[in-house]
Amino acid sequence: MSAEASSLPSPQGRGTQGGRAMTPILSVRDLVVTFAIREGVVTAVNGVSFDVHRGEVLGLVGESGSGKSVTGLAILGLVDAPGRIEAGSIRLEGEELIGKPERELRRLRGKRLAMIFQDPMTTLNPVLRIDTQMIEAIRAHENVSEKAARDRARQALLKVGIPSPEERLTAYPHQFSGGMRQRVAIATALLHRPAVLVADEPTTALDVTIQAQILAEVQELAAESGTAMVWITHDLSVIAGLADRIAVMYAGRIVETGAVADVLERPIHPYTAGLIGSVPSRNKRGVPLAQIPGMTPSLAKVPPACPFNPRCPRASVTCRTIMPEPTPYDGARMARCHHPLIEQAPAAA
Amino acid sequence: MLVYLIRRIGQSLLVVAVMATLVFLAMYAVGDPVDILASPDADEFERRAIAQRLGLDRPLWEQFGIFVWNALHGDLGRSFVYNVPAVDVILQRLPATLELALAGLVFSILIGIPLGVLAGLKPNSLIGRSVMSGSILGFSLPNFWIGLMLILLFAVELRWLPAGGRGPTTSVLGLHFALFTWDGLKHLLLPALTLALYKSALVIRIAQAGTREVMLQDYIRFARAKGLSSRRIVLVHVLKNILIPVVTVLGLELGSMIAFAVVTETVFAYPGMGKLLIDSINRLDRPIIVAYLMLTVVIFVIINLIVDLLYAAIDPRVRLSEAKG
Numbered sequence: 212m213s214a215e216a217s218s219l220p221s222p223q224g225r226g227t228q229g230g231r232a233m234t235p236i237l238s239v240r241d242l243v244v245t246f247a248i249r250e251g252v253v254t255a256v257n258g259v260s261f262d263v264h265r266g267e268v269l270g271l272v273g274e275s276g277s278g279k280s281v282t283g284l285a286i287l288g289l290v291d292a293p294g295r296i297e298a299g300s301i302r303l304e305g306e307e308l309i310g311k312p313e314r315e316l317r318r319l320r321g322k323r324l325a326m327i328f329q330d331p332m333t334t335l336n337p338v339l340r341i342d343t344q345m346i347e348a349i350r351a352h353e354n355v356s357e358k359a360a361r362d363r364a365r366q367a368l369l370k371v372g373i374p375s376p377e378e379r380l381t382a383y384p385h386q387f388s389g390g391m392r393q394r395v396a397i398a399t400a401l402l403h404r405p406a407v408l409v410a411d412e413p414t415t416a417l418d419v420t421i422q423a424q425i426l427a428e429v430q431e432l433a434a435e436s437g438t439a440m441v442w443i444t445h446d447l448s449v450i451a452g453l454a455d456r457i458a459v460m461y462a463g464r465i466v467e468t469g470a471v472a473d474v475l476e477r478p479i480h481p482y483t484a485g486l487i488g489s490v491p492s493r494n495k496r497g498v499p500l501a502q503i504p505g506m507t508p509s510l511a512k513v514p515p516a517c518p519f520n521p522r523c524p525r526a527s528v529t530c531r532t533i534m535p536e537p538t539p540y541d542g543a544r545m546a547r548c549h550h551p552l553i554e555q556a557p558a559a560a
Numbered sequence: 561m562l563v564y565l566i567r568r569i570g571q572s573l574l575v576v577a578v579m580a581t582l583v584f585l586a587m588y589a590v591g592d593p594v595d596i597l598a599s600p601d602a603d604e605f606e607r608r609a610i611a612q613r614l615g616l617d618r619p620l621w622e623q624f625g626i627f628v629w630n631a632l633h634g635d636l637g638r639s640f641v642y643n644v645p646a647v648d649v650i651l652q653r654l655p656a657t658l659e660l661a662l663a664g665l666v667f668s669i670l671i672g673i674p675l676g677v678l679a680g681l682k683p684n685s686l687i688g689r690s691v692m693s694g695s696i697l698g699f700s701l702p703n704f705w706i707g708l709m710l711i712l713l714f715a716v717e718l719r720w721l722p723a724g725g726r727g728p729t730t731s732v733l734g735l736h737f738a739l740f741t742w743d744g745l746k747h748l749l750l751p752a753l754t755l756a757l758y759k760s761a762l763v764i765r766i767a768q769a770g771t772r773e774v775m776l777q778d779y780i781r782f783a784r785a786k787g788l789s790s791r792r793i794v795l796v797h798v799l800k801n802i803l804i805p806v807v808t809v810l811g812l813e814l815g816s817m818i819a820f821a822v823v824t825e826t827v828f829a830y831p832g833m834g835k836l837l838i839d840s841i842n843r844l845d846r847p848i849i850v851a852y853l854m855l856t857v858v859i860f861v862i863i864n865l866i867v868d869l870l871y872a873a874i875d876p877r878v879r880l881s882e883a884k885g
Contacts, residue, residue: 289784320785320787326785333777334782335782336800337801337875338804338874338875338876343796347788348786351789352787396782400785
C-alpha cells in the first residue's frame with residue numbers, strides 16, 4: 212500500500228518524487244462540476260484534486276451535499292444533466308477521461324472503472340434475474356459465450372459469500388436480503404477486475420454486522436485484484452478500518468487530506484475535528500455528544516471565503532474575507548485553514 | 561400460482577353473478593318493450609297477449625329466476641325483433657368487433673410505446689415536447705371527426721382505402737374473420753387507426769411518465785456503470801419496467817374498445833356489436849341488450865384475468881407475493 216505516497220494536489224508534484232515516484236492509477240485535478248438549476252448555477256464540486264494509487268483505498272468523507280457523490284459519479288462520467296463537468300482533469304492510468312466520447316467511456320465503465328451505490332434495494336433491476344444482470348455486464352465488454360459468462364457469474368457470487376450460487380443466479384433481486392443484494396452488486400462491479408472501484412456509501416443502508424462482513428469482503432477482493440477504491444462515506448468509523456488515506460470534503464472542496472491515522476488522531480482542520488467529535492464512542496458515555504453547530508450550507512449560497520466560517524469555533528475576520536489556500540503539512544498532509552489545529556510550521560512544499 | 565389462479569377465477573364468477581342481477585334489474589327499469597312491439601292502436605287484450613308470450617306478465621322474482629336458469633344453460637333469450645336467440649345475433653357480430661379492437665390495440669402499442677419512450681428519454685428536446693403535445697391532440701380530437709377526416713383523405717382524395725364496411729371474410733373455426741384477406745385488412749385499417757388514436761395518446765403518456773421515472777432509478781445508473789450500451793438499457797432495463805403500467809391500462813382499454821367501439825363502427829358503417837347495441841336500445845330489444853351486457857361483462861372479466869396473469873409474467877414480485885396469499 213502506498214499510504215504515505217504524496218497526495219498533494221500540486222500537478223507538478225507528480226513524477227518528481229525521486230525513486231519512489233509511482234504514477235497514480237487515478238488522478239483527479241481541479242475538478243469542477245456545476246449544476247444549472249432554476250435558482251442559477253451551483254457548484255457542487257469546486258476544484259477537487261486527489262490521487263489514488265494501485266491497491267489503495269481513499270476515503271472520501273463529508274456530510275450530505277458536500278459534493279462527494281458527485282465527485283464519484285464524475286469519475287465514471289455519469290454526471291447527468293443538469294450537471295456538467297466544467298473544468299479539471301480526470302486521468303485513469305494516465306489517460307484523460309474528461310472530454311472522451313461517450314462510446315469510449317462506455318468501454319471503460321464496468322471494465323476499468325466500476326461503481327457501487329448506496330441503496331442495495333434499488334441498484335438491481337427488480338424485473339430482471341440476477342444471471343441476466345451479471346451476464347450482460349460480462350458480455351458488454353468481452354465476447355464470450357452465454358455459458359462461459361454464466362460460469363464466471365457463478366464464481367463471482369461464490370467469491371462474495373453467496374451460498375449455492377447456481378440457484379441464486381435464477382432468482383430475482385427481491386428474493387435477496389439487502390446485504391445479499393449489495394454482495395451481488397459488488398460481485399458484478401468486480402467482474403472485470405477494474406482498476407478503480409468507486410463505492411458510494413455501499414454499507415450505509417445495512418445492519419452493522421452485515422456492514423462489517425461486507426467491508427471485509429470488499430477489502431479482500433480489492434486487494435486480490437489490485438483494485439484501488441474511492442470509498443465515499445459520511446461514516447468515519449468505516450473509514451478508520453478500511454481506508455489508507457482520507458480526504459475530507461466540505462461544500463464542494465477538499466479541506467483536509469492525509470494518511471487515515473494521522474487525520475483521525477491529529478486533525479488539522481476544525482471541520483475534521485468536529486466530524487471526529489461527533490462520532491459516538493464508549494469513552495464518552497454520559498457526556499452529551501459533540502455537534503458541529505449549524506448546517507451544511509446550501510450549495511446555492513455558500514458562505515464567502517472559507518465556507519466553514521459560520522460554523523467554525525476558530526473563525527476570525529480573515530476566514531470571512533480570504534479563502535484559505537491548500538497548505539501542505541508534514542507527513543504528506545494538506546489542509547485549507549487559516550487557523551489549523553496543529554501548531555506546527557507547514558512543511559516545505 | 562395455481563391457488564392464485566383458482567382464487568382469481570372465483571372472484572371473476574362472483575363479479576359475473578352480481579352483474580347479471582344488476583343488468584336484469586336495470587333492464588326492467590328502462591321501459592316496457594310492449595309499448596314498442598305492439599301496434600299503437602292495439603287494445604288491452606292484444607297487449608296482454610304480447611306480454612304473456614314474452615313472459616313479461618309474471619312477477620319480477622319469477623322472471624329473474626327464469627332468466628338465471630336459462631342463462632346458466634347458455635340461453636339469454638330470443639330477440640324480440642329478430643326472433644332468434646340473442647346470443648346468436650351477437651356472436652355473429654362479435655368477430656368483426658373483436659378484429660377491430662385487436663387491430664386497434666396493436667396500433668396503439670406500435671404507435672404509443674416507441675413515441676412514449678422516446679419522449680421520456682428526452683423530455684426537454686423538441687421531439688419530446690412535440691410528441692407530448694401531439695398526444696394531447698390524440699386525447700381531445702373527437703373520434704368521429706378523426707374517422708371522417710381519415711375517410712376524406714385516404715378514401716375520397718387518395719382512393720387508397722375503402723371508406724367503410726367490412727371486407728370479404730373467411731371462416732376460421734366457424735367464425736367469420738376478415739383479417740386473413742388483403743381486402744379485409746384494407747377495410748380494417750382506417751377504423752382500427754381511428755379507434756387506436758385515443759389509446760395511443762394514453763400509451764404515449766404512460767410510457768413517457770414511466771420512462772422518465774425509471775431513468776432516474778439507481779438500477780439504471782448501475783446498468784450504465786456496468787458499461788452497457790444505451791440500446792440495451794432502453795430495450796431491456798427500461799422497457800420491461802414500463803410494461804407493467806402499460807399492460808394494466810391497455811387491458812382495461814381493450815375491454816372498452818370491444819364494448820364501446822360504437823362511434824367508430826357507426827362512422828365506418830362497420831357491422832360490429834356496437835352498432836347492434838345502439839339499434840337494440842332504440843327498439844328496446846331487451847334480450848339483445850341483456851345478452852350484450854352480459855357478454856361485455858364476461859369479456860371484461862376474462863381480459864382482467866389475462867392482464868393479472870401477464871402481470872405476474874412481467875413482474876416477478878407480483879408472482880411471489882400473490883402465490884403466498
